[in-house]
Amino acid sequence: MRLGWDTPASRPLGLLGAGLLAAMVVAQVASGLRPEPIRLTSVVVVLLAASAVAFLADRRGPGRAAGAFAATVAIGFAAEWVGIRTGLPFGEYSYTSVLRPQAGGVPVVVAAAWGGMGLAAHAVATAIAPENRVARWAAGAAALTAWDLFLDPQMLRLGLWTWADGGPYRGVPLSNFAGWLAVSFLVMMAIDLTAGREDTPVPAPGPGPARGQGPSRGLVTLYSVMAGMETLAFAAVFEPRDPLVAAAGGVAMGAFAVPAWRRAWRK
Template structure:
C-alpha cells in the first residue's frame, strides 16, 4: 500500500498526523511535481494562455480565436490526463463524453427557451457550431467541472451517502459558477454571445448565475466521482483563477469582473485551504 497524499475515497477518512497539516501546501505541490507528464501538459496549457494577448497583438482577432481554442483544448487534455494518470480511466471517459453532451444540450435548450440562463444568443464568432452552440462551450464545461469536483471533495468531505453527495454537488456548483464571474463578462465584451436584456452584473443578468448553479449542481450530482486526484485538479482551478485575474486586470480592461472573479474563485480556494486535510488512504486496487 502506498500513501497517496492527494487522493480521496468515499470511505471514512484516516487523518494524517497533525504536524503533517502544517506542510499541506508543500505536500500537495510534491504530488503534482511527481508526475512529469501532467506537469508538461499543464505547462503547455499555461503557455498557451500566457500567449493569448500576444496572439491578439500580432495576428488580430484570428489569432485571439486560435489561442482561445488552443487554451480550451490544452486544458481539457490536462484535466483528462490527470484523471487517467490517477487510474480513473472509466471516470475520464464518462466525464469526457457526458459533461460536454449535457453542457451542449443545456445550451441548445437555453438559447431556444431562455431557461435556465435567461434569453441570449451566440454570435457567429466562435466556430465551429453545432445547432447554434459553439463546440468550444461544452468543452469549456469539461475543462472546469472536474476541478470544481475536487474543490468540493476538499471542502465538503468524501463521506459516503446521498446527503454527503448532495453537499458536494452544491459546493461544486459554487466553485464552477465562481469561474463564470470572469467568463461571461469577457465573452460578452468579445461579442461571443449577446443578452436580450443586459443585466446588473457588468451586463450579465443574475438569472444566468442561477442557471449555472442549477446545471452545475445537477451535473455534479450525476457524474462527480467519490475519488479524485485532488492536488493537480485544485492546482488547475487555482491557476485558472490567477490567469483570469491577470488577463482581465492587465490586458482585457475588465477590472470589475477581474476583481469579482478573484473574490469568487479566490474565496473558494480560501475555503478549501481552511478545510484542508491530508488523508492517508489506499490507492484504488489494481491487479
C-alpha cells in the same frame, strides 16, 4: 475521515496533465497579449480540457475520467442547446458565428469548457466537503459558477455571444448565474456517478497498489491557476482593464481554491 492527496508529477498521466496545463498557461498569456485573442480561445479550451482529463485519469483511471468528462460535456451541451432555443435556464442569449465548429448552434469548445472546468470544480469541492455528497455537489456548483464571473464578461468582450436584454453585471443578467448553479449541480452529480466516490480507492490497471483516494491536486491546481490568471488579466492585461470583474471573480474563485489548498497543507 481524511482523504489522501495525490502526487501527480510522479506518474505519466500526472506529468501529461502538468505539461498540458503549462501549455494552456502559455496559450492564455499569448491570447491576452495578442491584438486578436479570439484565435487562441479554442486552443486554450482544448488544452484546459485535456489537462483536466489527464489529471483525473491519473487519479481515477482513464475509463472513469473519460466517462466523467463525456457526461459533463453532454450536460453542458444540452443546457446550451436548450438555452439558445428557450431562454432556459440562463436567460435569452445567442451565439455569434465567431467560434467554430458549432453543433446545433452551440460551439463545440463551449461544451468542452463545461467538461474541463467541471472536473476542476468537482475536485475543489471534494477537498472542501469530502464526506457529504449533497454538500459536495452544492460546493462544486458554486465553484463552477464562480468561474463564470470571469467567463461571461470576457466572452462578451470578444463578441462570442450576446444577451437579448443585458443585465446588471457587465451586461450579464442575474438569471444566467441561477442557470449556471442549476446546471453545475447536475454536472457535479454526474461526475460523482461516473468517476466514483472519492473515498474509495480505484484498483490499479495491473500489478501495484490501488489508485489513491481523495481529490486530485492537479485538478485543484488547474482551478487555482485559472482563478489567478483571470484575476491578473482583468486587473492588468486586458484593455480596457476591469477591476470590478477582477475583484468579483478573484474573490469568488479564491473562496473555493484557498480552503481546498488549506486541506492539502494539513498534516
